[in-house]
Amino acid sequence: MRALRLLLATTARVLTQIRHDHRSVAMILVIPSLLLAAVYFLYENETLPPGMPRTFDRVGLVMLAIFPFLIMFLITSVTMLRERTSGTLERLLTTPLNKASLLFGYALAFSVLAAVQALVTLAVAYWVFQLDVKGSPLLVAAVCVLNSVLGVALGLLCSAFARTEFQAVQFMPVVVVPQILLCGLFVARSSMNSVLEAISNVLPLSYSVEALQEIGRSTDPTQTLWQDLLTLGLIAVGLLLLASGTLRRRSG
Template sequence: MTATLSRPAGPKPLRCYIATTVRILRQLRADPRTVAMILLVPALLMTLLYFVYKNYPAIPGAPRLFDRIGITMLGVLPFVVMFLITAIAMQRERVSGTLERLMTTPLSKLDLLGGYGTAFSIAAAAQAAIACGVAFWLLDLQAAGSPLLVGLIAVVDAVLGVSLGLLASAFARTEFQAVQFMPVIVLPQFFLCGLLVPRGQLPGWLEAVSNVLPLSYAVDALQQVSTHTGVTGLMWRDLAVVAGFAAVALGLGAATLRRRTA
């Protein structure tokens, strides 16, 4: 009889992915300052925004300015905070040599970035829950739709920030360079998402640019919740677009991740 050679079984992809996720969550737990920034900064900024607009005169029959701006910021702030923290954390792993050591193992790039994405997305869900809780129950933010829908959109926005942060970190060589991507990736989306000026009132070429930026769809989804008592097809479409952008960014991050730091 011919003997069959059995190939040694490598690490299971699911096991690698779960192990990476658990490792990142443990690292986060051991870093109280990062945890505080993730969980508290959006809620504190929402509180600051409330006091900024507290005495602003409201037009009779129109929503308060805080209600109009605040519901949008519940999507923007998690996106910005998670982008910044994820890009720096991933770059710190690269500079410390941890990433290079991991990439010499059979761990795939997608397992690695998937673990990072999942760990930070869990933190993002806690962040969105706290920010929405403070906004709706302590600051009396008013919206026609359910606060749970706002929380769902905020979580997806935060996951988008995580994915873009991972993608940006692939092109940075230092933590400072990772931070420098923020004005390139985040600020144009903030200016063109419809928060400062309705997108329909932008010059034609800027409106065309805003139509391909994911934060524009996140803001549109939040505006649907703010003006409709139930879910709408447009809200689900916009949310799906944001989730699609996050998935593509994660895939591009895996494709561009270097196995060596230099």
């Protein structure tokens, strides 16, 4: 019970800290919607035959997974590194709270922010840009929230291997960009060569994109969708457990 109170206290402290960081709040709540707007206006003047779905409905749907994933990875890795370099983690680890509980406290705080971010971006996509997909918006929301949490888990893990904020940012072209290139957005995974397809099959973002594509093409949930959701959940938990095992008190 005491560990639970400390975990919730850690969650509340992180949320309060980020609430006072206006730049972080803007990145979490505003930037994904602005990026989605850029995608919308990119295809605004396209000419389509009658009955043909908009390109934005296909590309914008996938971007609902990519943008939150990218932003939450960046925010989480940098914030966690600040906690370590400031000595906050060292103080917290002197309490009865173990590493796993501590990290899950951070994960819970960032996951709350991730959920709010996903809901704001979805509201903009559906109400402002009239996103039209066959599947349920609730399923889209579930994938987006889960994908944001995945970005949180990956950010927490990568922050353990960085000593400065600049190094934390450098993980983006190593960890995030390859996933964007190989997730199936630009080329179908089945059309890739065997090496790239094998790499794509172990990247978390590939399952997020596949899940959203399943929602986009089918009115009812498919078996592939449920499998992708289960895979994403297991990957997120696994990353958090790995991150707890690499958690260090201070950077350096």
